[in-house]
Amino acid sequence: MNVLTVSKIREGTVIDHITAGKALEVLKIIGIKSGSKERVSMAMNVESRKMGKKDIVKVEGKFIGDEELNRISLIAPRATINIIKEFEIIRKFNVSLPREVEGIIRCPNQNCMSNDEKEPVKSFFRIEEEDGRVIARCEYCGKKVYDIGRFLV
Amino acid sequence: MSKIRHLISIDDLSRQDIEYILKKADNFVEVAKGKKSLKILSGKILANLFFEPSTRTRMSFETAMKRLGGDVINLGSLEATSLAKGESLADTLRVVQQYADCIVLRHQREGSARFASQICSVPVINAGDGAGQHPTQTLLDLYTIRMEAKLKNLKIAMVGDLKYSRTVHSLIKALALFNAEIYLVSPELLKLPEEILEVDARFIESDLKTAIDEVDVLYVTRIQKERFPDEEEYRKVAGSYKITSDMIEGKDVVVMHPLPRVDEIAYDVDRLKNAVYFKQAFYGVPVRMAILSEVMS
Ligand SMILES: Nc1ncnc2c1ncn2[C@@H]1O[C@H](COP(=O)(O)OP(=O)(O)O)[C@@H](O)[C@H]1O
Ligand SMILES: [Zn+2]
DSSP states (O other), X not given: OOOOOSOOOSSXXXXXXXXXXXXXXXXXXXXXXXXOOSEEEEXXXXXXXXXXXEEEEEEESOOOOHHHHHGGGGTOTTOEEEEEETTXXXXXXXXXXXSEEESSBOOSOXXXXXXXXXXXXXXXXXEEEXXXXXXXXXXXXXXXXXXXXXXXX | OOOOOOBOOGGGOOHHHHHHHHHHHHTTHHHHTTXXXXXXXXXXXXXXXXXXXXXXXXXXXXXXXXXXXXEEEEOOOGGGSTTTTTOOHHHHHHHXXXXXXXXXXXXXXXXXXXXXXXXXXXXXXXXXXXTSOOHHHXXXXXXXXXXXXOSTTOEEEEESOTTTOHHHHHHHHHHHTTTOEEEEEOOGGGOOOHHHHTSSSEEEEOOHHHHHHHOSEEEEOOOXXXXXXXXXXXHHHHHTTOBOHHHHTTSSOEEEOOSOOSSSBOGGGTTSTTBOHHHHHHHHHHHHHHHHHHHHO
């Protein structure tokens, strides 16, 4: 059986074991949006032995820092990162939860300071686990965000 | 315990921090009454930045500062300020801190005081950030409890609007640090939210009559008409949470209220020694003195 749904890349980052359906949010987290120049391929809802179904994202020609990659855990806690050089995996790791994130989550509280466009302020969230769920807590107003994927900037 | 630099949220304070501030306030009670002179903040200037209306908080900060020998500058009427010309809060703060040794801020945005503390090199005290925090209110409530009842093994009843009253929410969180037993007395529609019930305190749902016989303190809040679908329902409910002198006279319970009251405490209660809500307003002064002297020393 051919499991390779997306072709091999020479150099770049493969993000595997993304929670099924979350690939687009992962792209958002690592800063890939319409107009981006990188070569990106992805597969959604493909079979996975470990997870039933999963998404995969491959990014060529862009260096992504570990801090940025670890943010993926906010929406896809089981994601694995593979760094590729000359078609070979030179490094592999599981994403781990950041303790805090700046700028990438938008506070759902309209009256929060971090949503005031006049002010030089960036959102800032502390990441916590509550009953096994990942939540983000706004440093400014204290609001808890349970569905982080919905509130990515 | 590290030195307190800014005062933004009661949640930032440990039990030790709180005890430290309350103990410090003891030194200022006579000064706050004007019976003793203590000019430890002479030469210092406090900037009162109130972007939202306030009478008690603003005036009690002003009194606290002046009685300690300091001076106060005010924002003035909002229409006349640079904000009306579109200046950001950040820039206003950056300018005002050039003129003052400490900033007291009330602003409609939640988190504005936290933001200010990141921007300013002078200490910032939160005097209410929209639906957020108002830590000096909580501290003066705790001080009143300590002075007029007791903080150890306290039994307190929260009466009235427990759903929307942030004063109550903050006080409950702080009292949890002191292992208080908290009686909840409210109409069905205005019960304490789940997330506050999760704090580590002992809660007991109760009715007013039972609570009065059991507790050391009644903390009464206003039930607002807007919370009810119709006026008649409101009258009926509000009436059954009203405190009158015959309910408490001769009993060993004190009555607190963050003020302003409307009619949830009858005027005839005022003459009883149980009524401590005006003292509570007074205690705001020594408590704010303690905070001002702490952050500016
Ligand atoms: N612990 C608290 N947390 C958040 N907001 C509070 C708290 N206590 C009071 N407030 C709110 O702060 C505002 C001002 O109250 P207060 O300081 O008592 O009066 P004033 O406006 O006369 O200074 C009110 O809207 C009140 O609901
Ligand atoms: Zn917020």
